[in-house]
Amino acid sequence: MDFRDTPEDAEYRARVRAFLESHAKLETPDSGRGYRDGNDDPAVLETARKWQRIKAEAGFAGIVWPREYGGQGGSQLHHIIYEQEEARFDVPRGNFFYIGLGWAMPTLFAYSDKTEVLKHADKVLRGDEIWCQLFSEPAGGSDLGALRTKAVREGDEWVINGQKIWTSGGQYSDFGVLVARNDTTQAKHKGVTCFILDMKSPGVTVRPIKQMSGDSHFNEVFFDDVRVHDSLRLGEVGEGWKVAMHTLMNERYNLVDLPPPDFEQIFHLVAGTELPSGPALEDPAIRGRLADVWCRAQGMKYTNFRTMSALSQGRTPGPEVSIGKLVAAGRLQEVADLGSDLFGESGLIWTDEMPQRALFQRAYLYSPGWRLGGGTDEILRNTIAERVLGLPPEPRADKGVAFKDIPTGPPG
Secondary structure: OOOOOOHHHHHHHHHHHHHHHHHOOEOOOOOOOOOOOOOOOHHHHHHHHHHHHHHHHHOOOOOOOOHHHOOOOOOHHHHHHHHHHHOOEOOOOOOOOHHHHHHHHHHHHHHOOHHHHHHHHHHHHOOOOOEEEEOOOOOOOOOHHHOOOEEEEEOOEEEEEEEEOOOOOHHHOOEEEEEEEOOOOOEOOOOEEEEEEEOOOOOEEEEEOOOOOOOOOOEEEEEEEEEEEHHHEEOOOOEHHHHHHHHHHHHHHHOOOOOOOOHHHHHHHHHOOEEOOEEHHHOHHHHHHHHHHHHHHHHHHHHHHHHHHHHHOOOOOOOHHHHHHHHHHHHHHHHHHHHHHHHHHHHHOOOOOOHHHHHHHHHHHHHHHHOOOOOOHHHHHHHHHHHOOOOOOOOOOOOOOEHHHOOOOOOO
């Protein structure tokens, strides 16, 4: 397996690097990117929008999008190369646009008509339009198939009633990809349909959820007789599960690119920390934990190389997507735990004068969430076991049963 850049890829990497060097400074362990990037801060949003416009004007937004929609018509490998290079620079990293660029719009490309796509494409590329994903529900947990939000057809419209939760960026989103149940007589993975939802529609209520980090990145979203025109349906009626899986695979692929801290930053922290017994780097327990982090980082690196190799040969990556997300989220939590342990009690103090401390404190608070988004660790392990290793699936009492007949609540 050849992990080296082809001459064409090397030329593209050089072009990306030249663009970044002319618009940003290299990242350093002490630079402030990602330390206090609360996504509910309007100032952070505006800064991120400015950078997104610069990228769009230079041709580095929508790298893999079709040219007919304003993209570059590039490969996923080109996208990975850009992400690798941008990670080395101190640029805005607010998570405002990744859903629209990486999950929602590719779903529209596959399941909507060209006229509808063109209404949104340029605005999404420039950061002028933000999208969210309306999937998770309070009663569903990790089981998306248990969704209860209803879609009832009335002529050319659908009437939506229900609730979603953990909606990232819902409070500042303009549109969302919504999955709702239109037929309870079908099995739970059938009888669901996806829609484009205008988040400013009458009957939509967004309620931010206060997180322990102090941010409100996630939201509850309520639908009370919300009307959606049938022209905004994604895919065929009753085939929403296929549409939702298309969106989720894009989510898992994008969640492999996690925010800092990474191995370089934790090594820099360890090297500069003095313990009562001496330098932290000489402590066997610390060195052992640091080695574990390095091994995970190398595993992620070469798993990503496998993905790149598959893409460069025109193949669709298989288990790498689920494996990558599973390992990356665990690695982030390990790094955050080690950093917080080194700081001790003072690691819980957040101060702009100590950006490294803020970085690890923030990561300690948000890293568990990365192990839930896009499929929990347990869901991904089941996917790998069943679809990669060929192990028998877990027994499912609800398989083939109409959704309305599935028991709910405690037995008895």
